[in-house]
Amino acid sequence: MIKKLSFLIVVLILCVAGAYFYVQSQVNSYLTQPLKIEEPQIVTIQSGTSLNRAMSMLVDKKWIEPTSFSSFIHRLHPELAGLKAGTYQITSDMDLNQALMLFISGKEHQFAITFVEGSRFVEWRDILASNPNLKHTLDGLSEKEISQKLGIEREKLEGLFLAETYHFTNGVSDLDILKRAHVKLNNILNEAWDKRQSGLPLKSSYEALILASIIEKETAVEDERTQISSVFVNRLNKRMRLQTDPTVIYGMGENYDGNIRKKDLKAPTPYNTYVILGLPPTPIAMAGPASINAALNPDQSSYLYFVASGNGGHVFSKTLVEHNRAVRAYLKQIRNK
Incomplete structure (x- = not known):
């Protein structure tokens, strides 16, 4: 009797062990299945999402197959239970286990937003407003109100941000992007101001930023910036x-329609440098580091004029006679085209 009971216990243990190892192999096989996606996909895990709910979401999207063993996964792999809320990017080279480990890591996907040098604040507002991954807080606010939220003591925000690519996680606010861009601009501007040439006709770093914005709009040719700067510095002097x-x-x-007419050159706006002496009251665009450095470290030259060469660059002149000759050459080249 005892032998029979012992035999039954051994059989039962073997059956339980066999069942355990079978379930474990099925679970492990399930976790190593590749994701059925061809392109990277964005997945948002809400706060409080369970492991089973996350897998159900992937099944609903047909990115993984369903299984009758899903209820065993958290028991056999308790390390997969602590999903962190966030927005993640899964890729086609991942399997299910790697995707779940990503959701546990908390390493959210970094979105990117790019602002180009020479762009204007009105364009920045449009770019920010059209980005679906940002939290939008600037809608309906005036430039002055935005300035106050940023803690900037200027009503005009033109030129006060550094144009580059910024990375962020889902739900970051548009205001936060502007804060970061303003801090980066100030860091570059202040460093360049401290290392500026002596004797420049610029009273402050803000005036340097104004000049840099003009240089930014005048040329995209890297090695011309300091020459352009020298012309403006010479004229200011x-x-x-x-x-x-x-x-x-x-x-x-x-009112700008793509053309500048003679009447426009005579129009008395605060920014018309054909009418006013010196610099305009604010920057006219977002300047990059190269233009900021050029404004504060111009070439030592006698140039007072420049005109487009017709080949992407400019022709620089020391006298009005030379300049007029260069203008006629440029106009002739344009007509011949």
Whole structure:
């Protein structure tokens, strides 16, 4: 009798062990199944989402197969239970286990938003407003109100942010992006101001930023920036009007239709450097580090004029006679095209 009982116990143990190892192998096989996606996909795990709920979500999207062993996964793999709320990116080279480990890691996907050098604040607002991954807090606010929220003591925000690519997690606010861009701009501007050339006709780092924004709009040719800067610095030193078209365009605002006419050059706006002496009251665009450094470290030259060469660059002149000759050459080249 005892032998029979012992035999039955052994059989029972073997059956339980066999069942355990079978379930374990099925679970492990299930966890190593590759995700059925061809392109990276964004997954948002809400606060309080359970392991089973997360897997059900993946099944609903047909990214994994369903299984009758799902209820055993958290028992056999308790390390997979602590999912962290966030937005993640899964890729086609992942299996289910790797996806779940990503949800546990809390390493959220970094979205990106890019602002180009020479862009204007009105364009930044449109870019921020159209990004679906940002929390939008600026809708309906005036530029002055945004300035107050940022703690910036200027009503005009043009030029006060560094144009580059910013990475962020889902739900970060548009205001936070602007704060980061403003801090980065100030860091670069202050460092460049501390290392500036002596004897510049600039009273403050803000005036340097204004000049940098004009340089930014005048040329995209990297090695021309310091030459362009030298022309403007020379003109400022001689109390000559800057006479730069981008400032006229900025002053025209929505009235600019792609053309500058003679009447526009005579229009008395605060930004028309054909009319006013010195710099305009604010920057006219977002300047990059290269233009900021060029504004504060211009070439040592005698140039007072420049005009487009027709080949992507500019022709620089020391006298009005030379400049007029370069203008005629440019116009001739344009007509021949």
